[in-house]
Amino acid sequence: MASPALLVPGVAWSARSRLTLTPLAGRLSLITGGAANIVVASAGNELLLVDGGAAADAAQLSKLLAAHFPKHRLRAVINTHWHWAQSGFNAAARKAGADVLAHEYTKLWLSTEVNSRWEGRVYKPQPAASLPNKTFYSGPQSLPFGGGAVEYVHLGQAHTDGDVYVRFPEENIIVAADIVSPTKYPIVDSASNGWLGGMQGALRTIAARCDANTKVIPAVGAPVGVDAVKSQQDMCYSVVSRIGENYYKGGTFDELLASKPTKEFDSRYGDPALFLKQSYETAWYHVNEIRRVAR
Numbered sequence: 001m002a003s004p005a006l007l008v009p010g011v012a013w014s015a016r017s018r019l020t021l022t023p024l025a026g027r028l029s030l031i032t033g034g035a036a037n038i039v040v041a042s043a044g045n046e047l048l049l050v051d052g053g054a055a056a057d058a059a060q061l062s063k064l065l066a067a068h069f070p071k072h073r074l075r076a077v078i079n080t081h082w083h084w085a086q087s088g089f090n091a092a093a094r095k096a097g098a099d100v101l102a103h104e105y106t107k108l109w110l111s112t113e114v115n116s117r118w119e120g121r122v123y124k125p126q127p128a129a130s131l132p133n134k135t136f137y138s139g140p141q142s143l144p145f146g147g148g149a150v151e152y153v154h155l156g157q158a159h160t161d162g163d164v165y166v167r168f169p170e171e172n173i174i175v176a177a178d179i180v181s182p183t184k185y186p187i188v189d190s191a192s193n194g195w196l197g198g199m200q201g202a203l204r205t206i207a208a209r210c211d212a213n214t215k216v217i218p219a220v221g222a223p224v225g226v227d228a229v230k231s232q233q234d235m236c237y238s239v240v241s242r243i244g245e246n247y248y249k250g251g252t253f254d255e256l257l258a259s260k261p262t263k264e265f266d267s268r269y270g271d272p273a274l275f276l277k278q279s280y281e282t283a284w285y286h287v288n289e290i291r292r293v294a295r
Contacts, residue, residue: 037220039166073096073098090132094133100131101136101143116191118190174210174216193282197236197240197283197286211226235268237293240283244290
């Protein structure tokens with residue numbers, strides 16, 4: 001997800017965007033310069049997108065794809081979650097005859113009004129033509145593509161409650177979107193059931209699918225390796241454990257802040273204010289689980 005200062009999609013965002021395509025590995029390319037990273041896979045005469053950026057950039061994205069892949073048709077878009085920076089191309093994709101794949105909760109959030117208090121905005125329900133048309137609820141999913149298979153798997157409650165990672169086994173690339181945040185504290189979206197313990201578990205799951213050569217694609221920024229994933233996992237584990245201990249002793253949020261629970265991580269991830277507020281508030285609903293969070 002883009003920073004809170006840039007959270008109103010439209011002309012203002014589009015004016016900032018200059019989408020560029022860079023080869024990633026094999027049949028994969030990375031599109032940057034918009035609201036969030038987009039991964040495009042090409043095989044035969046077909047394209048597959050993982051996330052589609054902001055709606056304001058949909059026309060620009062269509063032109064970019066046509067320029068680089070003039071004889072390809074868009075087969076599918078996989079939404080890693082519901083946020084506008086990932087799902088803004090859905091309507092264009094559906095209009096072009098492509099499928100939009102997502103977890104059922106992603107479709108739920110897109111189809112209902114969402115009051116995102118931490119952003120100070122309300123998201124209106126999206127029209128039916130913008131919704132995922134192929135969803136799943138549980139179990140690993142596999143999409144045949146280019147003679148192989150693309151995996152996409154639900155990660156539970158983490159950044160949101162509908163997050164999936166997408167894995168391209170042949171290229172050894174995992175698209176993790178907003179689960180992985182290498183240089184800033186991650187967003188734990190309280191509006192759609194995110195929680196820090198779940199994010200830690202999601203990072204553990206992703207790390208287990210990596211080897212030393214795996215590239216992991218975050219929502220924002222350059223690809224990273226497994227070490228960055230494990231570092232963020234360790235940070236999440238430490239912070240959620242400290243939040244839990246503060247709850248168990250009856251401490252207040254101000255007392256948690258006074259204990260500086262992120263002090264050894266701030267040099268890497270920056271200002272923890274929003275992260276701690278979101279993590280503290282959402283952890284309340286999981287207070288009985290915190291001591292069972294596995295490292």
